[in-house]
Amino acid sequence: MTRNLLNCNMSQTFGSVGCLKLSCRFILCTGTNINIGGKLAAKHYTIRSNNFLFDTVVCDNGYSANKAIHVRHSLIQKRLFFYSTLCTKEAILSGETDRYNGVWVDMTKNSLSEDDLTKVLLASLEAWKKDKIKAVWLQVPLSRGTVFSVSSKFGFQFHHAEGEKALLYLWMNTQQESRIPIFATHQVGVSGMAVRDDTKEVLVVKDKNRPFQLWKFPGGLSDLGEDIAATAEREVFEETGVKTEYQSVLAFRQQHKPPGAFGRSDLYVICRLKPLTYELNPCQEEIESCRWMSLEELKSEVQATSLTHIMAELVLYGLRHGFQQVDITSYQMASIYKGLKFHIFHRPFGS
Amino acid sequence: MTRNLLNCNMSQTFGSVGCLKLSCRFILCTGTNINIGGKLAAKHYTIRSNNFLFDTVVCDNGYSANKAIHVRHSLIQKRLFFYSTLCTKEAILSGETDRYNGVWVDMTKNSLSEDDLTKVLLASLEAWKKDKIKAVWLQVPLSRGTVFSVSSKFGFQFHHAEGEKALLYLWMNTQQESRIPIFATHQVGVSGMAVRDDTKEVLVVKDKNRPFQLWKFPGGLSDLGEDIAATAEREVFEETGVKTEYQSVLAFRQQHKPPGAFGRSDLYVICRLKPLTYELNPCQEEIESCRWMSLEELKSEVQATSLTHIMAELVLYGLRHGFQQVDITSYQMASIYKGLKFHIFHRPFGS
Numbered sequence: 144m145t146r147n148l149l150n151c152n153m154s155q156t157f158g159s160v161g162c163l164k165l166s167c168r169f170i171l172c173t174g175t176n177i178n179i180g181g182k183l184a185a186k187h188y189t190i191r192s193n194n195f196l197f198d199t200v201v202c203d204n205g206y207s208a209n210k211a212i213h214v215r216h217s218l219i220q221k222r223l224f225f226y227s228t229l230c231t232k233e234a235i236l237s238g239e240t241d242r243y244n245g246v247w248v249d250m251t252k253n254s255l256s257e258d259d260l261t262k263v264l265l266a267s268l269e270a271w272k273k274d275k276i277k278a279v280w281l282q283v284p285l286s287r288g289t290v291f292s293v294s295s296k297f298g299f300q301f302h303h304a305e306g307e308k309a310l311l312y313l314w315m316n317t318q319q320e321s322r323i324p325i326f327a328t329h330q331v332g333v334s335g336m337a338v339r340d341d342t343k344e345v346l347v348v349k350d351k352n353r354p355f356q357l358w359k360f361p362g363g364l365s366d367l368g369e370d371i372a373a374t375a376e377r378e379v380f381e382e383t384g385v386k387t388e389y390q391s392v393l394a395f396r397q398q399h400k401p402p403g404a405f406g407r408s409d410l411y412v413i414c415r416l417k418p419l420t421y422e423l424n425p426c427q428e429e430i431e432s433c434r435w436m437s438l439e440e441l442k443s444e445v446q447a448t449s450l451t452h453i454m455a456e457l458v459l460y461g462l463r464h465g466f467q468q469v470d471i472t473s474y475q476m477a478s479i480y481k482g483l484k485f486h487i488f489h490r491p492f493g494s
Numbered sequence: 495m496t497r498n499l500l501n502c503n504m505s506q507t508f509g510s511v512g513c514l515k516l517s518c519r520f521i522l523c524t525g526t527n528i529n530i531g532g533k534l535a536a537k538h539y540t541i542r543s544n545n546f547l548f549d550t551v552v553c554d555n556g557y558s559a560n561k562a563i564h565v566r567h568s569l570i571q572k573r574l575f576f577y578s579t580l581c582t583k584e585a586i587l588s589g590e591t592d593r594y595n596g597v598w599v600d601m602t603k604n605s606l607s608e609d610d611l612t613k614v615l616l617a618s619l620e621a622w623k624k625d626k627i628k629a630v631w632l633q634v635p636l637s638r639g640t641v642f643s644v645s646s647k648f649g650f651q652f653h654h655a656e657g658e659k660a661l662l663y664l665w666m667n668t669q670q671e672s673r674i675p676i677f678a679t680h681q682v683g684v685s686g687m688a689v690r691d692d693t694k695e696v697l698v699v700k701d702k703n704r705p706f707q708l709w710k711f712p713g714g715l716s717d718l719g720e721d722i723a724a725t726a727e728r729e730v731f732e733e734t735g736v737k738t739e740y741q742s743v744l745a746f747r748q749q750h751k752p753p754g755a756f757g758r759s760d761l762y763v764i765c766r767l768k769p770l771t772y773e774l775n776p777c778q779e780e781i782e783s784c785r786w787m788s789l790e791e792l793k794s795e796v797q798a799t800s801l802t803h804i805m806a807e808l809v810l811y812g813l814r815h816g817f818q819q820v821d822i823t824s825y826q827m828a829s830i831y832k833g834l835k836f837h838i839f840h841r842p843f844g845s
Contacts, residue, residue: 242703285652285662288643295637295658303756304655305677307646310756311636326656327678327758328718352593355830367679368750368759394840395746399719401831405654405661407678408719410761448830450838460843469841471822479706479799480752487801489745490820490841492811 235267238279243322245278246271250290260293268297272315278323281311302326329397329408333374334362335416337387338458344435345458346418347447348382351431358436358447360413360454370486372473375414383433384424387416391470392488393457396450413454415461415470438462467491586618589630594673596629597622601641611644619648623666629674632662653677680759684725685713686767688738689809695786696809697769698798699733702782709787709798711764711805721837723824726765734784735775738767742821743839744808747801764805766812766821789813818842 238248248267255263271279281299283290285307299311303326314321337346347358361382365374372389379387396411425433441447442455461469473488589599599618606614622630632650634641636658650662654677665672688697698709712733716725723740730738747762776784792798793806812820824839 284646285642285650286646288639288641288646290639291636291642292639295635295639299636300657301636301655301660304652304660306651309652309655309660324681324715324754325718326756327681328716329680329682329761330675330678331680331759331761354593357830364675365679367676367757370750371748394838396836396838397722398829398834398836399721401829401834403675405677406718408682410680410682449827453838453840457840457843469843471841476800478749478752479708483749483752485747485749487745487747487804489804489808490822492808492820 235270236263240276243278244276245280246276247280247282250281250283250287253287253290255289257289257293260289261296264293264297268313268315276315278315279313283309283311285309327407329410330404331365331371331374332362332409332411333365333371333378333414334360334411335375335379335387335389335414336360336393336454336458337379337385337416337418338438338462339418339421339435340462342435343438343459343462345438345441345455346379346383346385346433347436347441348425348433349431349446351429356431356446357451358441358444359451361430361433362411362413371412372414372486375412375416379416382426382430384420384422384426386419388419390415390417391466391472393469393471394454415458415466586621587614591627594629595627596631597627598631598633601632601634601638604638604641606640608640608644611640612647615644615648619664619666627666629666630664634660634662636660678758680761681755682716682722682725683713683760683762684716684722684729684765685711685762686726686730686738686740686765687711687744687805687809688730688736688767688769689789689813690769690772690786691813693786694789694810694813696789696792696806697730697734697736697784698787698792699776699784700782700797702780707782707797708802709792709795710802712781712784713762713764722763723765723837726763726767730767733777733781735771735773735777737770739770741766741768742817742823744820744822745805766809766817 236248236253238246240246253260268279279299280302281290281294283294285304291309291311294311294313297313299313302310302312302323304310312323314323335346339345346361348361349356349358361379362375363378363382365371369377371392375389376387379385391414392412393415394413396413397408398411399408400406401409421435423433423435436444438455438459442452442459444451457469470491471488472491473486475484475486477483478485587599587604589597591597604611619630630650631653632641632645634645636655642660642662645662645664648664650664653661653663653674655661663674665674686697690696697712699712700707700709712730713726714729714733716722720728722743726740727738730736742765743763744766745764747764748759749762750759751757752760772786774784774786787795789806789810793803793810795802808820821842822839823842824837826835826837828834829836
């Protein structure tokens with residue numbers, strides 16, 4: 144167990160104190176009333192009192208640290224008294240400040256006990272308050288249970304968490320409403336209408352394990368970082384075995400708190416795809432049935448939603464008058480953030 | 495500290511055993527090799543061994559429980575031997591099963607120690623594995639640090655977390671890839687182009703505290719559960735003091751991992767708004783400057799992005815040829831999920 148969150152190397156400030164070389168990786172100095180006590184653990188010695196705590200006293204002369212510390216007690220006491228004042232500033236968690244005057248602290252390597260963390264966090268929050276820090280962010284791995292329970296007592300909350308990592312935050316300004324932005328609010332689902340111009344048919348599926356047995360367009364959730372067009376092509380292929388090429392967005396839907404979205408909202412984007420293959424090879428696990436259905440049939444199919452009917456009508460209109468009448472087209476542009484690109488979707492227009 | 499996660503009332507199965515009435519709120523029976531030991535704590539008595547653990551033995555005849563348990567040792571031993579077999583099923587965490595064969599366990603009221611939780615979770619996972627449970631979900635409050643550190647050892651991960659609550663999960667089927675859906679992947683930002691038909695001007699702002707000093711359309715992130723149209727009207731009013739009425743969506747942009755999105759993606763929707771008031775009353779905290787700018791000026795304004803130029807062109811086209819040429823219109827529909835509604839956006843089309 145190393146405590147390398149704070150690096151206040153006491154070797155340099157103390158030098159060698161007789162047979163004891165002090166090499167403190169962590170030091171909390173909230174007072175000068177020093178009562179030394181502790182117990183031996185291999186080469187490492189921990190000294191605690193109500194007002195003074197430091198860790199990792201390395202005794203490198205072969206003496207038992209336990210013995211040595213008693214021998215040199217009076218000398219250490221004087222020196223600690225002096226240096227404790229100098230070191231007060233190091234008593235807080237170290238972090239990086241962002242441009243909104245927030246402090247970010249990585250707790251990954253922190254292994255303080257519940258008591259020690261409570262003291263350090265208290266001292267840190269006092270210092271940050273004086274510095275007019277607006278928000279404190281703690282990056283905490285799942286395994287560090289102590290950090291969660293201690294932070295909770297100080298009013299920290301989850302901002303978000305995923306996999307092994309959580310981000311906790313505390314809004315410091317009690318006079319002002321929190322300006323912490325909420326974490327992602329929407330899942331994005333994409334479905335693909337693979338339209339055959341020749342037969343005026345579209346690819347439809349019935350899902351397995353769903354409460355409603357309805358014909359729908361194959362589709363699913365976007366992976367993190369996946370473009371809308373890519374999700375449409377991937378999901379149609381995974382569910383039906385049909386290869387397609389993305390053409391345009393035809394419609395999108397915003398729905399709040401649908402089942403399965405963990406209390407978030409859903410943006411469901413319906414794309415128009417050009418089929419490149421026609422043979423059906425449905426996914427055994429997800430798909431109950433799969434077929435090419437005429438759009439005329441689909442627009443009044445009983446086992447389909449009103450939205451599916453409307454989409455069939457929209458595509459039939461496109462087949463009659465040209466898809467430029469219904470398409471929302473997209474192209475890639477460079478972001479103002481260096482190296483980033485984005486896709487912008489709008490109706491094609493002339494000059 | 496009460497242990498009311500499992501309610502296996504031993505009073506009924508044991509009845510009264512001489513002077514001892516057993517009232518176990520929690521029982522873990524993984525074996526029948528009973529070695530009774532423990533220490534007295536007020537009226538409650540805890541008995542532990544490697545293979546047997548139960549809690550809260552209430553001695554209600556006025557005798558010291560410590561004394562009573564020794565007196566009746568042999569009798570209890572026989573009865574425990576018998577009932578431990580019957581009670582094995584109660585040894586696991588209780589939860590609810592969903593339609594994907596996942597188990598959901600609310601850990602809010604669980605206050606087991608690290609050691610006890612480790613035992614219970616181990617037994618639970620073994621039982622769930624036998625039952626072919628596909629996924630285990632733990633709902634854990636921030637303050638319950640122990641649950642995080644113990645679950646972590648069993649391979650649980652964060653699915654998501656917010657405020658006081660986290661949801662952990664474990665995919666049980668090591669033979670099959672996890673089918674746990676990812677949590678929300680997108681934040682939704684909405685901006686509003688408040689267009690004056692008479693002067694062909696649009697409302698633009700410069701943000702404070704931003705790396706780029708550019709004219710842009712007022713806007714911001716959607717709150718959880720807020721409709722796109724509502725965000726546009728709210729943000730324009732908050733930032734500029736101008737009241738508007740939502741007309742249509744003109745464009746949307748998908749961008750992955752922009753700064754400030756916590757590693758998620760951004761969907762930015764640009765709406766067309768009809769201004770209802772014209773006086774500017776910019777937000778002192780967020781807005782550097784704010785003005786009505788001619789669209790002809792904006793389409794080549796140096797202090798604006800290419801996307802802003804394109805949007806100015808799009809609206810000018812709409813002013814010349816009618817907004818029905820550029821609008822993506824929306825209307826509300828009923829969802830197949832009872833009581834839910836959604837907005838669907840697509841191009842208006844005839845028959």
